[in-house]
Amino acid sequence: xxxxxxxxxxxxxxxxxxxxxxxxxxxxxxxxxxxxxxxxxxxxxxxxxxxxxxxxxxxxxxxxxxxxxxxxxxxxxxxxxxxxxxx
Amino acid sequence: xxxxxxxxxxxxxxxxxxxxxxxxxxxxxxxxxxxxxxxxxxxxxxxxxxxxxxxxxxxxxxxxxxxxxxxxxxxxxxxxxxxxxxxxxxxxxxxxxxxxxxxxxxxxxxxxxxxxxxxxxxxxxxxxxxxxxx
Amino acid sequence: xxxxxxxxxxxxxxxxxxxxxxxxxxxxxxxxxxxxxxxxxxxxxxxxxxxxxxxxxxxxxxxxxxxxxxxxxxxxxxxxxxxxxxxxxx
Numbered sequence: 333x334x335x336x337x338x339x340x341x342x343x344x345x346x347x348x349x350x351x352x353x354x355x356x357x358x359x360x361x362x363x364x365x366x367x368x369x370x371x372x373x374x375x376x377x378x379x380x381x382x383x384x385x386x387x388x389x390x391x392x393x394x395x396x397x398x399x400x401x402x403x404x405x406x407x408x409x410x411x412x413x414x415x416x417x418x419x
Numbered sequence: 420x421x422x423x424x425x426x427x428x429x430x431x432x433x434x435x436x437x438x439x440x441x442x443x444x445x446x447x448x449x450x451x452x453x454x455x456x457x458x459x460x461x462x463x464x465x466x467x468x469x470x471x472x473x474x475x476x477x478x479x480x481x482x483x484x485x486x487x488x489x490x491x492x493x494x495x496x497x498x499x500x501x502x503x504x505x506x507x508x509x510x511x512x513x514x515x516x517x518x519x520x521x522x523x524x525x526x527x528x529x530x531x532x533x534x535x536x537x538x539x540x541x542x543x544x545x546x547x548x549x550x551x552x553x
Numbered sequence: 554x555x556x557x558x559x560x561x562x563x564x565x566x567x568x569x570x571x572x573x574x575x576x577x578x579x580x581x582x583x584x585x586x587x588x589x590x591x592x593x594x595x596x597x598x599x600x601x602x603x604x605x606x607x608x609x610x611x612x613x614x615x616x617x618x619x620x621x622x623x624x625x626x627x628x629x630x631x632x633x634x635x636x637x638x639x640x641x642x643x
Binding site: 359361410 | 541544
């Protein structure tokens with residue numbers, strides 16, 4: 333009973349966090365925030381898919397690749413921010 | 420929602436929240452604003468970075484970083500001849516005009532807006548990921 | 554070893570989260586912007602979540618750590634959202 337509760341709340345939390353980052357991007361036009369938007373949405377998506385696919389553990393499904401994509405997005409945004417600053 | 424004016428002194432002239440956000444998100448330092456206004460007042464020619472360094476008596480890093488961020492903000496264009504004032508839309512141009520007027524009238528208010536941006540909120544978040552300190 | 558690639562992925566995620574947490578809290582100490590404290594804490598919790606997954610996968614495969622993992626990521630987004638709603642000036 334605890335797991336469905338946590339899973340649902342977490343998915344919604346990631347969705348909202350992404351929305352905030354989207355709003356920040358709209359305000360500042362800083363690509364970093366757009367990357368965080370999609371990263372958090374990917375994390376929420378993987379959590380949600382995991383729950384509905386009834387997969388007990390993430391790492392035995394392809395869904396952990398969504399998590400990988402999320403963090404690669406973040407890393408590339410940080411990279412781009414610093415690469416441009418050097419120019 | 421009424422505009423919040425807690426960054427102004429009580430006797431200050433309230434600028435629109437949109438202008439405040441425009442100023443605080445586009446200009447990381449007063450140098451960047453000065454550079455933009457210089458390019459605006461001399462919009463007929465393109466300016467190379469080294470000429471800007473000499474004319475404005477700023478450092479290479481400040482000029483190149485400012486040009487970089489103004490370009491990203493859609494306020495100038497650069498090509499081989501140099502940088503040139505070129506707001507991406509009429510709306511942006513209007514905001515620059517308003518900023519210039521406000522800066523002439525109340526330079527301290529503008530400086531405060533610019534300073535507050537780098538130490539609070541979103542700019543601080545974004546700046547956290549700059550690995551080099553300059 | 555079929556588990557090596559996922560373990561490597563989670564290690565990368567752990568390192569990235571930890572790095573973000575570090576960068577944000579470092580800048581919080583410099584600027585005092587509270588938003589950075591909360592978002593930094595969020596990434597530290599996400600790093601803890603990733604670490605727990607690695608532990609679940611490699612160290613304690615017999616134990617189901619799903620609830621702690623979920624609790625950590627939920628805590629992470631709760632802290633982040635609270636920071637956004639409470640401390641973000643308009």
